[in-house]
Amino acid sequence: GAGVSQSPSNKVTEKGKDVELRCDPISGHTALYWYRQSLGQGLEFLIYFQGNSAPDKSGLPSDRFSAERTGGSVSTLTIQRTQQEDSAVYLCASSPGLAGRRGEQYFGPGTRLTVT
Amino acid sequence: RKEVEQDPGPFNVPEGATVAFNCTYSNSASQSFFWYRQDCRKEPKLLMSVYSSGNEDGRFTAQLNRASQYISLLIRDSKLSDSATYLCVVNSLSNDYKLSFGAGTTVTVRA
Numbered sequence: 001g002a003g004v005s006q007s008p009s010n011k012v013t014e015k016g017k018d019v020e021l022r023c024d025p026i027s028g029h030t031a032l033y034w035y036r037q038s039l040g041q042g043l044e045f046l047i048y049f050q051g052n053s054a055p056d057k058s059g060l061p062s063d064r065f066s067a068e069r070t071g072g073s074v075s076t077l078t079i080q081r082t083q084q085e086d087s088a089v090y091l092c093a094s095s096p097g098l099a100g101r102r103g104e105q106y107f108g109p110g111t112r113l114t115v116t
Numbered sequence: 117r118k119e120v121e122q123d124p125g126p127f128n129v130p131e132g133a134t135v136a137f138n139c140t141y142s143n144s145a146s147q148s149f150f151w152y153r154q155d156c157r158k159e160p161k162l163l164m165s166v167y168s169s170g171n172e173d174g175r176f177t178a179q180l181n182r183a184s185q186y187i188s189l190l191i192r193d194s195k196l197s198d199s200a201t202y203l204c205v206v207n208s209l210s211n212d213y214k215l216s217f218g219a220g221t222t223v224t225v226r227a
Contacts, residue, residue, distance in 0.1 A: 033213075105215065
């Protein structure tokens with residue numbers, strides 16, 4: 001079946017511009033997660049959604065970052081006034097959201113963001 | 117202190133060898149543990165969950181030591197295709213949805 005998809009796969013933007021990253025989770029998965037990974041670094045948790053609600057936004061690095069999810073499906077991560085330190089791979093994952101299975105996360109291929 | 121710590125390696129092993137490595141976690145009340153693998157410039161993929169009694173999946177064996185707060189992964193009869201970075205993952209103390217990822221242990225299997 002279809003896995004998690006993300007778009008665009010690559011994005012080059014100028015410092016100060018806004019960018020929008022999209023994630024399509026696996027159909028039926030109630031939980032959706034955003035992470036970012038800098039070169040050679042581990043995954044940094046940004047935010048997760050349970051349905052359309054985001055109970056934990058503590059990982060968002062600054063108020064330039066926001067995310068939403070609609071219809072319990074597609075999610076967008078928006079970065080306003082991008083900075084060079086925002087350059088990273090942004091990964092989306094989804095999971096069934098069932099107790100005991102929340103750690104079974106299925107990742108998309110990521111969006112590689114480069115801020116020049 | 118990081119929630120999950122791993123030896124970055126690399127572990128360079130010949131084909132057919134056994135390789136094992138650990139990770140340590142800081143929250144003693146963590147309940148869920150996983151190993152993910154990540155190939156170069158690819159997304160992480162779930163390799164296996166780690167159960168309290170230890171578990172095996174083919175050539176892969178995972179162990180959990182709650183007293184010492186570490187998880188181990190052992191790979192038997194290494195294949196070239198096992199070359200990857202292995203991520204140790206633990207659920208957050210406060211939130212079962214939130215996972216903490218280690219930075220990974222790199223394994224390179226050579227012919």
